Amino acid sequence: xxxxxxxxxxxxxxxxxxxxxxxxxxxxxxxxxxxxxxxxxxxxxxxxxxxxxxxxxxxxxxxxxxxxxxxxxxxxxxxxxxxxxxxxxxxxxxxxxxxxxxxxxxxxxxxxxxxxxxxxxxxxxxxxxxxxxxxxxxxxxxxxxxxxxxxxxxxxxxxxxxxxxxxxxxxxxxxxxxxxxxxxxxxxxxxxxxxxxxxxxxxxxxxxxxxxxxxxxxxxxxxxxxxxxxxxxxxxxxxxxxxxxxxxxxxxxxxxxxxxxxxxxxxxxxxxxxxxxxxxxxxxxxxxxxxxxxxxxxxxxxxxxxxxxxxxxxxxxxxxxxxxxxxxxxxxxxxxxxxxxxxxxxxxxxxxxxxxxxxxxxxxxxxxxxxxxxxxxxxxxxxxxxxxxxxxxxxxxxxxxxxxxxxxxxxxxxxxxxxxxxxxxxxxxxxxxxxxxxxxxxxxxxxxxxxxxxxxxxxxxxxxxxxxxxxxxxxx
Amino acid sequence: xxxxxxxxxxxxxxxxxxxxxxxxxxxxxxxxxxxxxxxxxxxxxxxxxxxxxxxxxxxxxxxxxxxxxxxxxxxxxxxxxxxxxxxxxxxxxxxxxxxxxxxxxxxxxxxxxxxxxxxxxxxxxxxxxxxxxxxxxxxxxxxxxxxxxxxxxxxxxxxxxxxxxxxxxxxxxxxxxxxxxxxxxxxxxxxxxxxxxxxxxxxxxxxxxxxxxxxxxxxxxxxxxxxxxxxxxxxxxxxxxxxxxxxxxxxxxxxxxxxxxxxxxxxxxxxxxxxxxxxxxxxxxxxxxxxxxxxxxxxxxxxxxxxxxxxxxxxxxxxxxxxxxxxxxxxxxxxxxxxxxxxxxxxxxxxxxxxxxxxxxxxxxxxxxxxxxxxxxxxxxxxxxxxxxxxxxxxxxxxxxxxxxxxxxxxxx
Numbered sequence: 001x002x003x004x005x006x007x008x009x010x011x012x013x014x015x016x017x018x019x020x021x022x023x024x025x026x027x028x029x030x031x032x033x034x035x036x037x038x039x040x041x042x043x044x045x046x047x048x049x050x051x052x053x054x055x056x057x058x059x060x061x062x063x064x065x066x067x068x069x070x071x072x073x074x075x076x077x078x079x080x081x082x083x084x085x086x087x088x089x090x091x092x093x094x095x096x097x098x099x100x101x102x103x104x105x106x107x108x109x110x111x112x113x114x115x116x117x118x119x120x121x122x123x124x125x126x127x128x129x130x131x132x133x134x135x136x137x138x139x140x141x142x143x144x145x146x147x148x149x150x151x152x153x154x155x156x157x158x159x160x161x162x163x164x165x166x167x168x169x170x171x172x173x174x175x176x177x178x179x180x181x182x183x184x185x186x187x188x189x190x191x192x193x194x195x196x197x198x199x200x201x202x203x204x205x206x207x208x209x210x211x212x213x214x215x216x217x218x219x220x221x222x223x224x225x226x227x228x229x230x231x232x233x234x235x236x237x238x239x240x241x242x243x244x245x246x247x248x249x250x251x252x253x254x255x256x257x258x259x260x261x262x263x264x265x266x267x268x269x270x271x272x273x274x275x276x277x278x279x280x281x282x283x284x285x286x287x288x289x290x291x292x293x294x295x296x297x298x299x300x301x302x303x304x305x306x307x308x309x310x311x312x313x314x315x316x317x318x319x320x321x322x323x324x325x326x327x328x329x330x331x332x333x334x335x336x337x338x339x340x341x342x343x344x345x346x347x348x349x350x351x352x353x354x355x356x357x358x359x360x361x362x363x364x365x366x367x368x369x370x371x372x373x374x375x376x377x378x379x380x381x382x383x384x385x386x387x388x389x390x391x392x393x394x395x396x397x398x399x400x401x402x403x404x405x406x407x408x409x410x411x412x413x414x415x416x417x418x419x420x421x422x423x424x425x426x427x428x429x430x431x432x433x434x435x436x437x438x439x440x441x442x443x444x445x446x447x448x449x450x451x452x453x454x455x456x457x458x459x460x461x462x463x464x465x466x467x468x469x470x471x472x473x474x475x476x
Numbered sequence: 477x478x479x480x481x482x483x484x485x486x487x488x489x490x491x492x493x494x495x496x497x498x499x500x501x502x503x504x505x506x507x508x509x510x511x512x513x514x515x516x517x518x519x520x521x522x523x524x525x526x527x528x529x530x531x532x533x534x535x536x537x538x539x540x541x542x543x544x545x546x547x548x549x550x551x552x553x554x555x556x557x558x559x560x561x562x563x564x565x566x567x568x569x570x571x572x573x574x575x576x577x578x579x580x581x582x583x584x585x586x587x588x589x590x591x592x593x594x595x596x597x598x599x600x601x602x603x604x605x606x607x608x609x610x611x612x613x614x615x616x617x618x619x620x621x622x623x624x625x626x627x628x629x630x631x632x633x634x635x636x637x638x639x640x641x642x643x644x645x646x647x648x649x650x651x652x653x654x655x656x657x658x659x660x661x662x663x664x665x666x667x668x669x670x671x672x673x674x675x676x677x678x679x680x681x682x683x684x685x686x687x688x689x690x691x692x693x694x695x696x697x698x699x700x701x702x703x704x705x706x707x708x709x710x711x712x713x714x715x716x717x718x719x720x721x722x723x724x725x726x727x728x729x730x731x732x733x734x735x736x737x738x739x740x741x742x743x744x745x746x747x748x749x750x751x752x753x754x755x756x757x758x759x760x761x762x763x764x765x766x767x768x769x770x771x772x773x774x775x776x777x778x779x780x781x782x783x784x785x786x787x788x789x790x791x792x793x794x795x796x797x798x799x800x801x802x803x804x805x806x807x808x809x810x811x812x813x814x815x816x817x818x819x820x821x822x823x824x825x826x827x828x829x830x831x832x833x834x835x836x837x838x839x840x841x842x843x844x845x846x847x848x849x850x851x852x853x854x855x856x857x858x859x860x861x862x863x864x865x866x867x868x869x870x871x872x873x874x875x876x877x878x879x880x881x882x883x884x885x886x887x888x889x
Binding site for chain 2: 453
């Protein structure tokens with residue numbers, strides 16, 4: 001597995017594989033030393049190890065941004081090196097940090113076998129686009145895991161779901177989004193700019209959650225159980241709820257390794273605001289070395305503070321769909337900040353959204369092409385709701401005539417991937433159902449598999465076509 | 477039951493995902509002939525040869541070019557790749573057609589992001605019109621200046637321009653009312669043809685309606701039918717020399733049993749329900765001699781009627797039949813006809829529209845020199861200096877090739 005992962009990484013980054021090997025060795029050694037050291041020494045070792053990890057991340061990811069800004073602010077001319085970003089460095093750095101900090105906290109024992117630790121840090125399914133897997137989640141599976149036929153099949157199903165999200169939804173709406181931002185506000189008007197932003201909102205959801213599903217599915221095929229990373233974020237009724245469902249592995253990383261160590265919410269209000277601001281500044285900055293990402297993080301800080309002090313009281317009194325509309329508008333404007341690295345482009349786009357260039361700008365509706373996408377938008381809207389878990393629960397309820405099914409799959413607190421594409425679990429729930437109903441459920445499940453095979457073929461055709469296959473999470 | 481389903485499902489998925497490895501493994505097996513049908517070396521649809529797997533070298537691995545080439549070879553090794561491309565575009569077109577039910581446009585893109593549109597009423601594919609950008613207009617202006625200068629500097633030579641109406645810049649293109657500030661024949665006329673001086677005689681032939689356009693051109697290709705080309709020739713040659721008569725037509729043929737999906741179909745990844753068929757206007761070419769790259773050929777190398785009648789052709793429906801039946805584009809060649817109606821010489825400056833047309837002029841001119849600036853560095857001025865016998869120059873190109881860098885270079889004196 002380690003060799004496969006290193007080969008996978010070396011395939012895309014032949015030179016930076018050395019950096020990966022150094023990272024594995026440094027973190028393995030640090031954790032071993034931390035575990036074996038006394039209180040004071042271990043703290044120093046932790047600081048050194050964290051600093052080394054952050055230095056590597058900072059050097060490759062933030063050096064150009066920081067030096068450019070320092071130069072323009074102070075009128076200096078410090079040379080800026082244009083470095084290509086090692087793929088996945090943001091993800092594997094956080095994974096390595098979480099491991100070392102967990103060892104420091106004595107929450108997990110240090111891994112003595114460097115090969116096992118190497119496998120954890122550079123595990124290929126989630127190396128490039130996450131999720132950020134904690135060592136404690138899979139420490140036992142690294143040494144001893146069971147690959148079963150059922151897990152393989154359910155992992156394959158989840159992989160196909162992820163691939164279809166990426167190839168059949170994200171790439172298609174992505175072509176519209178890119179077309180709109182490229183043409184610019186004056187050409188696309190209000191209709192084009194809103195459609196483009198909606199397309200981008202779907203693109204980023206299905207692109208990122210698609211990769212996460214593929215990673216979790218691949219892990220499952222290989223006997224690993226990763227926690228879920230997306231839990232239908234677009235159905236949220238509040239911005240804080242949105243962040244409990246979006247990129248869960250990152251939110252929980254910042255919560256457990258930044259927010260809580262800073263004191264969490266059991267501190268005076270001023271300190272709490274500082275803690276929250278730190279987390280959101282870092283969240284924005286982690287996503288990219290540009291001002292718009294920092295603005296994006298601070299935008300969510302402002303929304304969360306508003307919710308905490310004011311909006312929640314108002315929202316609680318409003319019907320669910322109004323709250324939902326508020327969240328949709330909130331995250332769409334958030335994605336606009338995320339999308340436009342050039343603030344002048346963002347300004348032009350915002351002006352177009354609010355009618356500066358008329359309804360269609362300088363284009364015709366046909367030329368804008370937004371009309372072509374409404375069936376895809378409907379598919380995206382449906383796919384961003386838990387329609388499949390709802391259908392699954394309805395099927396089980398029908399078969400068992402039991403309305404008490406426990407927490408649904410889309411419950412905000414449900415983090416395990418059990419039940420996602422796992423037919424054994426569904427069949428286990430209908431064990432006592434009449435034979436005819438069991439047969440019907442089996443027919444439905446077989447039909448689902450046929451649909452998935454069709455999705456697989458269609459996704460492969462789409463990938464082969466390669467007409468539009470951008471990878472928007474390359475920055476991370 | 478679930479175990480069996482898991483086995484079947486996993487096996488099918490592995491077979492689908494591993495199809496490249498499987499077909500590569502079977503290439504040297506008794507099933508190799510079957511594999512050859514699904515894994516071809518060349519794609520007529522994409523108009524290119526597929527990449528072969530590269531040999532690894534340390535330097536290419538480190539600079540990642542080996543990986544890129546390997547990935548391209550993997551993509552090219554996909555069994556039934558053409559069908560995969562068409563299926564993907566077809567599924568997207570279904571979605572667009574569904575969307576169009578609400579809007580009721582007369583044509584719609586062939587896939588998301590496509591520059592080609594499917595026209596259901598004519599079962600045709602056309603390129604979307606471009607916007608008349610300042611770059612295009614400036615190029616046309618430069619081209620007009622070049623042609624004027626060339627004509628003015630050769631007073632003893634008559635210059636003619638057959639102003640073709642290409643479907644991608646036609647007022648009859650079905651997308652004309654859907655594109656803002658479209659570049660049409662009218663635009664080209666205003667910015668190119670009308671700027672030519674009195675030394676250049678321009679023959680304008682705009683299509684008057686969609687029906688006119690699709691009956692004059694192939695429905696899946698941007699070229700004209702040979703019958704259209706002949707009609708244009710017949711008018712043009714009399715204009716150039718009123719005492720001459722157009723070449724006598726021996727036969728008009730349409731090869732209806734041979735399917736043809738043209739360039740618009742290939743690039744737009746759209747295979748209309750009804751294919752096109754190559755047509756030809758047969759004239760007597762028995763006295764023609766064609767000289768290409770110093771070698772002399774008989775006149776029938778300009779249209780492969782015999783080959784088509786024998787059915788000895790590429791069986792891929794996406795073969796470029798226009799080039800296959802007539803000929804591909806060359807830089808410079810010459811058609812001599814001792815039995816021509818006159819002993820005059822003509823220079824044809826052409827693009828692919830000329831493939832089915834040049835030979836007709838050889839019935840009227842003893843020497844026809846044909847030049848295509850896309851495939852030679854020679855210029856029209858050099859040709860005129862080299863061949864003082866040339867009395868007429870015919871520019872037979874679409875606006876896009878006249879106003880291209882190669883076109884402007886070739887037409888500059």
